[in-house]
Amino acid sequence: MFWKNYHAHTYRCKHAKGDAVHFARAARAGGASVYGMSDHAALPDNRWNNVRMAHQELNDYVAAVHYARTEVPEITVLLGMECEDIPEFRSYYKEELLGRRHFDYLIGAGHYTPLEGEWLNSFSELTNARALRAYSDHLAEMMVTGLYAFIAHPDVYGACLDRWNAEAAACARDILAAAAETNTPLEINGNGLHRHPIHTSEGTRVPYPWKPFWELAAEYPVTVICNSDAHRPEDALRGLSELHAIAEENGLTLADLSYLEPPNQAVA
Ligand SMILES: [Zn+2]
Numbered sequence: 258m259f260w261k262n263y264h265a266h267t268y269r270c271k272h273a274k275g276d277a278v279h280f281a282r283a284a285r286a287g288g289a290s291v292y293g294m295s296d297h298a299a300l301p302d303n304r305w306n307n308v309r310m311a312h313q314e315l316n317d318y319v320a321a322v323h324y325a326r327t328e329v330p331e332i333t334v335l336l337g338m339e340c341e342d343i344p345e346f347r348s349y350y351k352e353e354l355l356g357r358r359h360f361d362y363l364i365g366a367g368h369y370t371p372l373e374g375e376w377l378n379s380f381s382e383l384t385n386a387r388a389l390r391a392y393s394d395h396l397a398e399m400m401v402t403g404l405y406a407f408i409a410h411p412d413v414y415g416a417c418l419d420r421w422n423a424e425a426a427a428c429a430r431d432i433l434a435a436a437a438e439t440n441t442p443l444e445i446n447g448n449g450l451h452r453h454p455i456h457t458s459e460g461t462r463v464p465y466p467w468k469p470f471w472e473l474a475a476e477y478p479v480t481v482i483c484n485s486d487a488h489r490p491e492d493a494l495r496g497l498s499e500l501h502a503i504a505e506e507n508g509l510t511l512a513d514l515s516y517l518e519p520p521n522q523a524v525a
C-alpha cells in the first residue's frame with residue numbers, strides 16, 4: 258500500500274527541522290503517494306510566535322511547498338496549515354489561505370483552549386472537568402465552521418491526566434458526537450508516540466494516542482485519519498503502521514481525503 262500523510266512541519270515553526278522538499282523526498286523513499294505539509298499557521302498578529310512561522314514567512318513557506326512539488330513529482334505534495342481556531346482569524350483562513358493563496362486544506366487544532374478570556378495550554382492544563390468541557394466545546398465549535406479538513410490529535414488531553422476517568426470520557430463523547438454530527442474526521446496522531454511517557458500507578462503509556470478515546474470512537478459514526486505529525490524529515494512517515502493498527506483494532510473507518518488532491522496532480 259501507499260502511505261498518505263497530511264500532517265508535517267518545517268523549520269519555520271522553530272521546533273522542527275528540514276523544509277518541505279526534505280519531507281517530500283523522505284516520503285517518496287518511504288513509499289508515500291500523498292504527502293501534505295501543514296506547518297503551524299502564520300497568524301496575522303504574530304501571536305504565539307515561539308511555536309509557529311512569522312506572518313512574514315508565509316510567502317516563503319508557500320514557495321517551499323511548490324518547490325517540493327516540482328522536485329518530487331512522483332508523489333502528490335499538498336499545501337496545508339495547522340490552525341488554531343480563533344474567530345477573528347477565520348476570514349483570513351478562508352479568504353487568504355484557502356482563497357487567494359489556494360491552500361489545499363487546513364487542519365483544525367486546539368493546542369490552546371479558551372476559558373473565560375484566558376488561553377489554557379491543552380498539553381498541560383486540561384486537568385479538571387471545567388477545562389475539559391472548554392476543550393470539547395472549542396473543538397466542537399471549530400468543527401462547525403467547516404474550515405478544517407480534519408481535527409488534529411483530539412485526544413491530546415491524555416498528556417494532562419493520569420488516568421481515564423468519567424470527565425475524560427465525557428470530554429471524548431462530546432468531541433465524538435460533534436465529529437459525527439459535522440462529518441469531520443478525527444486524527445490519530447503519531448507525534449505523541451515520541452513524547453515523554455506518562456507514568457501512573459497503572460503503568461506507563463504514551464500521552465496520545467490515548468487508547469480509551471479510540472475505543473469509545475467505535476461507538477460513533479466517525480471517520481479517522483492517521484498522520485505522523487512529523488517534525489523531522491527522518492520521521493516523515495514514522496509511526497503510521499502503529500496508528501493504523503489502532504484504527505483497525507477498534508474497527509474505525511478511515512476518512513477518504515482524496516478530494517483534496519488537485520486533479521492535475523494525481524499520481525500516474
Ligand atoms: Zn509542532
Ligand SMILES: [Zn+2]
Pocket residue numbers: 264265266339409486
Ligand atoms: Zn502538528
